[in-house]
Amino acid sequence: MVKEYTHTKRARRGNAGAQYGYNNGRGKTTPEKQRAERGQFDFDVINGFKLKEVEFKMPPKSEREAMREQFKKEVRPSFLKYVAEHFPDELRAMGISDVGLATMRKGYSVNGYNVHHKLPIHGGGTNDFKNLIIMPIGPHDELHHLVIDPQLKNKSLAQGIKIKLPWSDDMVWKRPAKSREKLNMPVAQLMQKQAGR
Numbered sequence: 001m002v003k004e005y006t007h008t009k010r011a012r013r014g015n016a017g018a019q020y021g022y023n024n025g026r027g028k029t030t031p032e033k034q035r036a037e038r039g040q041f042d043f044d045v046i047n048g049f050k051l052k053e054v055e056f057k058m059p060p061k062s063e064r065e066a067m068r069e070q071f072k073k074e075v076r077p078s079f080l081k082y083v084a085e086h087f088p089d090e091l092r093a094m095g096i097s098d099v100g101l102a103t104m105r106k107g108y109s110v111n112g113y114n115v116h117h118k119l120p121i122h123g124g125g126t127n128d129f130k131n132l133i134i135m136p137i138g139p140h141d142e143l144h145h146l147v148i149d150p151q152l153k154n155k156s157l158a159q160g161i162k163i164k165l166p167w168s169d170d171m172v173w174k175r176p177a178k179s180r181e182k183l184n185m186p187v188a189q190l191m192q193k194q195a196g197r
């Protein structure tokens with residue numbers, strides 16, 4: 001049986017992670033955070049991503065920089081065009097408007113969404129489309145802050161370590177039905193802000 005990670009309360013401003021037991025609101029570490037640093041989680045699925053054990057090994061700096069450069073200049077624009085062309089319905093379901101789709105078809109990013117490397121470049125991940133997924137920034141940042149980053153803390157990444165990586169086979173994120181409204185919050189807030197400009 002798959003254990004799902006679910007939101008309980010909304011984060012207070014500037015206090016992200018508090019509702020997951022990751023801090024007490026004053027930045028102090030908690031047992032939950034210490035467990036995360038050891039790769040121990042009481043959920044198997046977070047924001048639609050299944051935790052999977054992988055090797056995380058940092059490539060040399062020159063390789064990482066070349067890969068990031070290639071991503072920004074070529075891969076991200078072509079990925080945005082590709083998903084806009086092949087997955088318009090999935091993108092609309094994620095909250096992207098017709099204007100946003102037109103922006104993506106030109107190869108530009110849409111505010112509030114991020115193209116995430118499932119296995120990060122600094123962990124040996126590539127710019128292959130299969131390693132990329134477009135998703136809202138809120139749930140995206142949680143993958144890094146709650147799952148990936150804690151496991152990298154004080155580790156020697158050049159040697160390669162095993163970590164639990166949030167994994168999805170999709171190229172466009174699907175909002176998990178269970179925590180629909182909560183997960184949609186950052187995007188909804190952003191859209192309100194944009195409308196008010």
Ligand SMILES: [Zn+2]
Pocket residue numbers: 115116117140144
């Ligand atoms: Zn990311």
